Amino acid sequence: MERTKLVRAGLRRRHMSEAIFRGLGLAAIVMALGFVALLFIDIGRKGIPAFTQSNLHLTVTFDPAVIEVGPAPARADFTSEAEYNAANLGWQREVALLNWNTIVEQAMRAAAPAGLDIDSRTLLTIPETDARHRIRALFVENPALLGQTVDVDVLASANATNWIKGNIDRSLGDAQQQLAAPARTLIDTLVENGTISNGFSWSIFTNVDSRAAPASAGLLGAFVGTLWMMLIVVALAVPIGVAAAVYLEEFAPKSRLTDFIEVNINNLAAVPSIVFGLLGAAAFINYMHLPISAPIVGGLVLTLMTLPTIIIATRGALLGVSPSLRQAALGMGASKTQMVFHHVLPVTFPSILTATILGIAHALGETAPLLLIGMKAFVAQVPTSPFDQATALPVQIYLWQGNENRNFFEPRTAAAIMVLLAVMICLNGVAIYLRSRLEKRA
Known part of the structure; x- marks a missing residue:
């Protein structure tokens, strides 16, 4: 009888030890999965917003008064491919020396409400700095755009994106903000009227890294x-x-x-x-x-x-x-x-x-x-x-x-x-x- 009690007590201890071991193992697995889930949730919470980016929908006029350049060389006017390439390269060099920021500024002022008092430098902090390169590339690709008005989408700057997405506290004073007050006011207006909208950030996959234009930096x-x-x-x-x-x-x-x-x-x-x-x-x-x-x-x-x-x-x-x-x-x-x-x-x-x-x-x-x-x-x-x-x-x-x-x-x-x-x-x-x-x- 006493031996039976000892055996039963030993079995209970063994079963309890096994249950504790299984519980500890299960707890370890749950903790590990929990930490992994926490890691993925934290990365996803921070990273998913980066896959959307603010875009400016501008109406760009290729003003002949600003784009003072001769017609693009035609292949038929040259006897050899080398002469044509040299002439075309020289024409593109002339185009690159033009003040394309003026074209961007004109498009921004056309999109802004009438009577808004904002200087050129502050206005150009809203589009990304590579906006002028994009507009210039459109003209080089199709010189017939001279004198025409077309719709062009460009990226908003990194600072503008921060303001739109709320990445920076809006209650901070002007000295602590990344953008001047007139620029912030204009951004809010452009968001309300649909000139600025958020879309999928293809640039993160299709662009290389950039320091001059951070908003266009990609992988x-x-x-x-x-x-x-x-x-x-x-x-x-x-x-x-x-x-x-x-x-x-x-x-x-x-x-x-x-x-x-x-x-x-x-x-x-x-x-x-x-x-x-x-x-x-x-x-x-x-x-x-x-x-x-x-x-x-x-x-x-x-x-x-x-x-x-x-x-x-x-x-x-x-x-x-x-x-x-x-x-x-x-x-x-x-x-x-x-x-x-x-x-x-x-x-x-x-x-x-x-x-x-x-x-x-x-x-x-x-x-x-x-x-x-x-x-x-x-x-x-x-x-x-x-x-x-x-x-x-x-x-x-x-x-x-x-x-x-x-x-x-x-x-x-x-x-x-x-x-x-x-x-x-x-x-x-x-x-x-x-x-x-x-x-x-x-």
Whole structure:
């Protein structure tokens, strides 16, 4: 009887311990998911407004009194293509020297209420500074617009967008506002009559970064630079990493040398990423004289970072293959090379693929090594090759976060983070999909 009570008491304690353990595990999962949800909610709350932007709908008159330039050269008037190109370039240079701000000012005054007292400098703080470039580009594309009046949409300036979206406290005094009082009054009037409206911010995807026109700053250059780096990582890290793992696990003789290599590979996986940046700056830029702030250098640095992860994951996958598969292949007369590449390696493809994409996704978010190889430089162009100067999405986020116009660029920073997370989620989704397909085939 007493023994039964002891057994029951022991069972109760064991069941209670199991319940506490399950509860703690469930609580840990809920907390982790809660923190992740909090992160996504906070980023979304800050970043979603950045995907809308204020646009000015202006009626622009290409006034001949301001646009004092001769007719555009016609191709038929020149005997060679070179002469025509030289004449056309000279005409475009004349057009660029014209005062296009006057055209913008005239369009703004036409949209403003009659009798509004506002000086030219204050008036031109409402449209973005690249408005004159957009109007000039329209004229260069179609010189027949001279003397005509057309509707043109231009971006509102970053300060105007802050005022419209309420990113700055309207109760602050004039000395603390980003815009003068007449400009703020005119903006409110233009919003009421529909001259200013909010629309989707395509510029964040189609434009490169800009300091002269912050409202038009976009992620295109950083996205293409990141794409170049990821292509280099895939082209180098995957074949080299898988080949190294296969050799070490299947072919390399067990010796002190291979033990030394294995220990160092495991240690490299734990090395801080900034160390790889120092190595890349010393080896690829100072010694090999590769161009600074170029995707080729960033790709090589991220390849060095990703290699240990791929090697370790591939070796783990090879170790997980049943020895009976190897024995069966050898028993059927296959050579060791045929056994490895025809029977063992295909079985590990799902695990290798998952580890590879996860390693690439991890490299995609690295910032510290890229800063050390000069990719923090301001680059206002889309790289057309891995040797062109470029930046990357994580570095662009870093640069925007430090911008002095925090009211405008803090939401933009969150929006850029959302784009980076979307790319990483897509990579992980591809990994899951391909893994399931390969597992079904196996």
